[in-house]
Amino acid sequence: MTLILDGRETAKEVRREVKEGVAAFRGRHGRPPGLAVILVGEDPASRIYTRNKARAAAKCGMFDVLHRLPDTTGESEILELISALNADPRIDGILVQLPLPAAVDARRILAAVDPAKDADGFHPLNLGRLVLGEEGPTPCTPLGILTLLDRYEIDLEGMEAVVLGRSNIVGKPMATLLTARNATVTVCHSRTRDLGFHTRRADLVVSAMGRPERITGDMVKEGVVAVDVGINRLPDGTLVGDFHFESVAPKARAVTPVPGGVGPMTIATLLANVLRLAGYRVRSSE
Numbered sequence: 001m002t003l004i005l006d007g008r009e010t011a012k013e014v015r016r017e018v019k020e021g022v023a024a025f026r027g028r029h030g031r032p033p034g035l036a037v038i039l040v041g042e043d044p045a046s047r048i049y050t051r052n053k054a055r056a057a058a059k060c061g062m063f064d065v066l067h068r069l070p071d072t073t074g075e076s077e078i079l080e081l082i083s084a085l086n087a088d089p090r091i092d093g094i095l096v097q098l099p100l101p102a103a104v105d106a107r108r109i110l111a112a113v114d115p116a117k118d119a120d121g122f123h124p125l126n127l128g129r130l131v132l133g134e135e136g137p138t139p140c141t142p143l144g145i146l147t148l149l150d151r152y153e154i155d156l157e158g159m160e161a162v163v164l165g166r167s168n169i170v171g172k173p174m175a176t177l178l179t180a181r182n183a184t185v186t187v188c189h190s191r192t193r194d195l196g197f198h199t200r201r202a203d204l205v206v207s208a209m210g211r212p213e214r215i216t217g218d219m220v221k222e223g224v225v226a227v228d229v230g231i232n233r234l235p236d237g238t239l240v241g242d243f244h245f246e247s248v249a250p251k252a253r254a255v256t257p258v259p260g261g262v263g264p265m266t267i268a269t270l271l272a273n274v275l276r277l278a279g280y281r282v283r284s285s286e
């Protein structure tokens with residue numbers, strides 16, 4: 001029987017725990033943890049994600065603000081907003097939704113966020129900490145995937161893990177986290193010559209390619225754990241992942257569905273990150 005890794009249910013559990021943590025924080029410090037979300041431009045998917053993130057923060061009792069800026073907004077204006085949020089005592093976490101418009105230097109923007117308020121863990125200092133194995137905010141999607149695997153008691157120790165995609169927000173941090181858990185990690189990307197060669201020998205495949213149903217049943221081994229970060233819309237409007245679910249699921253030991261797998265875990269992990277940052281901030285000012 002294939003185990004379905006239910007991200008919706010697991011995210012609900014995490015959000016319930018965060019909500020309790022938020023109430024305790026509020027009781028102790030007289031204010032809720034606060035999240036500021038910045039969206040620049042009109043990308044339809046980003047509009048939905050940011051709205052969902054701000055709503056989820058409000059639902060667990062956090063203070064939330066959503067700053068929506070037109071895509072003509074200049075870099076200096078975004079930097080000014082970040083600077084104001086860095087100084088705002090109500091705000092513990094700042095998230096800049098990616099992608100940013102092409103005219104904006106995303107690296108400069110992400111580096112301007114106070115590392116102590118970096119809800120996504122995208123600041124170079126925090127990514128450095130991640131590589132060094134030091135504590136710090138960790139990118140939400142990869143950390144959410146680890147939480148999901150942990151809650152289903154999937155032991156990563158010694159696993160052959162293959163990560164598909166090498167982005168700064170999923171692939172690279174995912175590979176780092178899996179290595180820290182003693183998996184043997186291979187990272188594949190657009191220039192990988194023979195994807196199937198790698199995926200067929202993997203105990204765990206995490207795919208963040210954004211290629212609809214690219215990984216088919218014949219490309220995975222019996223008993224694989226398949227984690228799907230892809231959310232791809234087909235011409236007929238249906239949402240599919242990077243895995244061809246119908247052919248991969250029967251061979252797998254465990255799979256994440258799309259939707260309802262990794263997606264909900266990203267938001268729940270963001271909330272957990274903000275609560276943790278709020279705790280660090282009050283402790284460091286005591």
Ligand code: GUN
Pocket residue numbers: 095096097098099120140141169266
């Ligand atoms: N765009 C796609 N995923 C993410 C994410 O986890 N955080 C941010 N800020 N932008 C994204």
